[in-house]
Amino acid sequence: MGGLCRTRGDRSDPRTPGVLYIECRKHAGEPSEYLLSFGGDKDGVGAFHLARATSFDSLTALLRKLGVTGPEIATALRVLMAEPSHKIPNVLLTQAMLRDLGL
Numbered sequence: 001m002g003g004l005c006r007t008r009g010d011r012s013d014p015r016t017p018g019v020l021y022i023e024c025r026k027h028a029g030e031p032s033e034y035l036l037s038f039g040g041d042k043d044g045v046g047a048f049h050l051a052r053a054t055s056f057d058s059l060t061a062l063l064r065k066l067g068v069t070g071p072e073i074a075t076a077l078r079v080l081m082a083e084p085s086h087k088i089p090n091v092l093l094t095q096a097m098l099r100d101l102g103l
Helices: 056-065 070-082 095-100
Strands: 016-025 033-039 048-053 085-093
Touching: 016 070, 048 056, 056 070, 070 085
Parallel strands: none
Antiparallel strands: 016 033, 016 085, 033 048
């Protein structure tokens, strides 16, 4: 059984692994806006909005708060320069992280 699957009733591990979705929205004549959401790994179904960033600097700071590693952040920024979205799998969120984001 290995303990890999956890039910909602198992409060011994407060972390919730999932996928962090980043969507870049470009507006004419304005800086890009980056929308972050978190959810399951199937098509973003059930994902919920976490935060919004308005620059690579603020996006980087936000990703650090969420425990994303430096190499994963570098990859995300590189992808977002060419693509409108990026996914970071296996992100673990804690209740403290969500509180820091005001959620």
